[in-house]
Amino acid sequence: MYWGSVGEFLAMGGYGLYVWTSFIVTALCMVWEVLALWRRRAAAVAESRGIL
Amino acid sequence: MSFNWSKFSAPLAFYPVAGKMIPWFSVAAALTIAAGLYVGLLIAPTDFQQGDSYRIIFVHVPAAWMSMFLYVVMAVWAGVGMGLNARLSFMMAQAIAPTGAMFTFLALLTGAMWGKPTWGAWWVWDARLTSELILLFQYAGVMLLRTSIDDMRRADRASGVCALVGVVNIPIIYYSVQWWNTLHQGASVSMTAAPKMATLMLVAMLLMTFGFWMYSIAVVLGRVRCVILERENLLAWNKPSPAPEVAEAQS
Numbered sequence: 001m002y003w004g005s006v007g008e009f010l011a012m013g014g015y016g017l018y019v020w021t022s023f024i025v026t027a028l029c030m031v032w033e034v035l036a037l038w039r040r041r042a043a044a045v046a047e048s049r050g051i052l
Numbered sequence: 053m054s055f056n057w058s059k060f061s062a063p064l065a066f067y068p069v070a071g072k073m074i075p076w077f078s079v080a081a082a083l084t085i086a087a088g089l090y091v092g093l094l095i096a097p098t099d100f101q102q103g104d105s106y107r108i109i110f111v112h113v114p115a116a117w118m119s120m121f122l123y124v125v126m127a128v129w130a131g132v133g134m135g136l137n138a139r140l141s142f143m144m145a146q147a148i149a150p151t152g153a154m155f156t157f158l159a160l161l162t163g164a165m166w167g168k169p170t171w172g173a174w175w176v177w178d179a180r181l182t183s184e185l186i187l188l189f190q191y192a193g194v195m196l197l198r199t200s201i202d203d204m205r206r207a208d209r210a211s212g213v214c215a216l217v218g219v220v221n222i223p224i225i226y227y228s229v230q231w232w233n234t235l236h237q238g239a240s241v242s243m244t245a246a247p248k249m250a251t252l253m254l255v256a257m258l259l260m261t262f263g264f265w266m267y268s269i270a271v272v273l274g275r276v277r278c279v280i281l282e283r284e285n286l287l288a289w290n291k292p293s294p295a296p297e298v299a300e301a302q303s
Contacts, residue, residue: 001094001095002094002095002096002097002098003094009093009094012104012105012107013098013103013104013105014103014104015103015104015105015107015169018105018108018165018166018168018169019104019105019107019108019165021165022108022111022112022161022162022165022166023089023093023110023111025158025161025162026111026115026158026162029154029157029158030154030267033150033151033154033271034271034274037271037274037275037278040275040278041274041277041278041281044278044281044282045281045293045295045297047281047282048281048293048295
């Protein structure tokens with residue numbers, strides 16, 4: 001473990017804002033993409049059922 | 053007995069195969085990204101020049117690599133689709149574009165987050181940044197061209213040509229840091245030279261890259277399944293749906 005404390009870890013040597021924004025926005029985009037895909041799949045499955 | 057691979061070029065035959073592959077790639081993505089985050093954020097030491105701002109590299113470089121790699125894969129599928137007149141190839145190209153565009157956006161955004169503390173500017177019109185921004189517009193163009201043409205076959209071809217022509221920008225992005233004087237730093241990893249970074253940093257970056265790669269495959273396979281359901285006109289051909297829950301209701 002490189003960090004001495006949780007506060008140190010969150011501060012990222014003073015670059016916390018930049019580092020955490022990068023990681024959090026990346027994570028949000030990827031999670032959002034997966035959720036959007038689930039919704040699209042549900043709609044596509046419903047559609048192919050409606051075609052019946 | 054030989055195994056007939058070509059049968060999987062039929063979208064409805066590929067649909068269940070893609071579904072079987074998704075969990076494996078998802079698990080591989082989750083494990084390697086978790087390991088990459090652990091090594092990159094908790095174990096790797098700070099950089100002596102850039103301090104802890106360098107840790108942005110663990111999302112920036114994988115996102116940027118995927119943005120270029122996915123573009124090439126998308127163009128290859130479009131090219132195969134045009135050469136063989138294969139529907140599934142165009143569907144793959146269609147499924148890759150949104151994920152590629154997302155990683156291009158993330159590469160630009162995390163780049164801005166890194167540029168501000170290290171260069172003092174969120175954005176500069178430097179060759180690397182400008183060519184990557186053009187890549188985002190190319191993805192947008194490929195996707196918009198598809199949605200703007202109603203005839204699916206023409207839409208496939210038009211966006212395919214657009215994707216293929218745009219491949220010329222990929223080497224420009226990649227070599228921009230050598231061809232021009234850029235504010236952007238040179239390549240972190242090269243096939244021919246020893247890595248310019250500490251082992252732990254390199255390990256974290258490669259883990260994250262592998263994770264993003266597996267994630268992309270899982271998401272693209274998931275999206276191509278949606279595209280197959282949306283595009284194959286199942287009723288007109290009186291075919292059963294490849295989605296098991298629908299097929300059950302139909303039988």
